[in-house]
Amino acid sequence: MCFMAIDDLDEGSKKDKWFLDSGCSRHMTGDESKFAFLTKRNGGYVTFRDNAKGRIIGQGNIGNDTSSLIKSVLLVDGLNHNLLSISQLCDKGFKVIFEASHCIIKDIQNTKTIFMGHRCDNVYAINISKYDGHDRCFSSMHDQSWLWHRRLGHANMDLISQLNKDELVKGLPKINFQKDKVCEACQMGKQIKNSFKNKNFISKTRPLELLHMDLSGPSRTPSLGGKSYALVIVDDFSRYTWVLFLSQKNEAFYEFSKFCNKVQNEKGFTITCIRSDHGREFENIDFEDYSNEYGVNKKFRLLELLNKMG
Template identity: 55%
Template sequence: MNHSWYLDSGCSRHMTGEKRLFSKLTLKEGGSVGFGGNQKGKIIGTSTVGNSSLSINDVWLVDGLKHNLLSISQFCDNGYVVVFNKESCIVSKQSDNTIVFKGMRKNNVYKINLSDLNEQKVVCLLTLSEEKWIWHKRLGHANWRLISKLSKLDLVRGLPKIKYHSNTLCGSCQKGKITKSSFKPKNIVSTSRPLELLHIDLFGPVNTASINGKKYGLVIVDDYSRWTWVKFLRTKDEAYDEFSIFCKQIQNEKGYTILKVRSDHGGEFENEPFENFCEKYGILHEFSSPRTPQQNGVVERKNRTLQEMARTMMHETNVAKFLWAEAVNTACYVQNRIYIRSKLNKTAYELFKGRKPDISYFHQFGCTCYILNNKVHLKKFDARGYKGIFIGYSERSKAYILYISETYTVEETMHVKFDDKEPDRVSELVEGFSKFQV
């Protein structure tokens, strides 16, 4: 639609004589417009000129009119300020003085093409036709993408063939459909070394207490490497003591200081002892927004993956539920060595330890194993080994952690043989739990 429109200060309304410019015409009987030379033109109708992407509302169709006219008085009535100068006519908003569009002077008249309005990204004259909004409401405030698809693919009858899209908000839609803002993943690594930022969170209580009577898990994730630690607690109140001890140990081990800690507003983290500890050691304690766990998404996701992996391993070998802490610990141990840090394309182990991990010694959680009995004096024909269940890896020594169902004890040893192919369905563990003393 590249027709010229003249900016006319003597014209009472926007008007044109070309019927084909209207997207939809409402006929109007009566009324006329006076031209120069005492001539008059009859008003035939009124509606919107243009199409779905480029339109001017409230335009009269006048019989016999040879030019397309934009009314300066109509702009002023709608809250715009119009200023003429030697080179152009400037239309701006009265509210904030922002320029809406410019019409350029050609000889002794000011005019503009609608294609020029499109290039100037004019909002006031490039609004969607009112018919779009009517159909938006008729269809129960369905989203524009759905309405556009219905029209484009001709899936219904009676829907006008126009482009259904809008950058303007529908107030009713916002009241009825507004949702939480999405949190897109970062395209950069925001930390440059281990312990620069730690994410912490708590999960629990677990219905069944662990072997050592623990019901909660404190998950700590290093932002740079994604190396993870899990500390098991009897109550939430132990979170401060466990974290303060952990901070001192890990800083001595790595030779780095912890700069920031990020958590939610849980009472186990937002309390006076925790704040005093952070203030004493110069640690900045950041919080995620209330009821917005996505802002602490690193540890929230880790929390979920640890529990999912532990749950899967436990159901695979049908171990007793009181071994959940050992399953979570094993999941953490495995993930630290196989998790690939996005953007850096290295495992958490390599980023935190400085070398590639060796996983050749891994075994299936809950599998049957046979342990060398070197604790008691054996007679010549006594059994030299006894049966157990593999439940994890030791973090402090080069050893495996095994559960002995006959004695209801946990043992760490390297003298063990594994049977990964035939995992023991240890129903006796359930019976043994009642006899096990926490």
């Protein structure tokens, strides 16, 4: 790295400003108090313009909750200036433009101006503390996209991209939201318990002893007869499956009662037990009265019952 001609600046100015340096390979400072997070290191040197060496004693992030964050900054023993590496900015996906009186740091993806530095005594400097946390220029785009993923209740990236496109969330930055890693919280939240081991025997002794039921719908496209729901009934003994099509969910009991009369006459067996989830189409007064009148035992899926208890 090489030093710029900044020695003539007063000490107060140098303490608050960060100087853009094209000859600096990494962001670096000698002021430990500027770090919001710092990991001490023992080893490594940077070489100055006069071939003198400065010992690297730490690495971390500069900034706080109200000022912009600079990542991967080296703490160099004895360094009297705050230096920003132009090459490191470019590697992070930013464009640095120099004019006669000022310089501009832009986001390449949406050409938004993130920071503006001013030329003073032939060097370009930025006062980081004057910028708030809305535009964290030096944070990687990767980290910022996942930060918004967490802020929005772990919404998927496709949804956040659509919110961004339609400008439905105030303050949502114009960055590219891509699912480029696995969110540990989402992964844990979607985990399920191991499945029960398969049984190699039939626990029921006859047809209609236990029926499993579930209702799906509404479908996006109704059938030609105007049906949008499907009531699926499975016999536990034979695995035989019936599908009854409904126009509305409240038709579930009416169709089920017709089905019961028909199938019991056809098979010569009575229905002993029915099992379903806690859907309102099954858990209502009509099904309760039917169960009490005909002695049918109602059961719920074990997983649904555990969820209700816990």
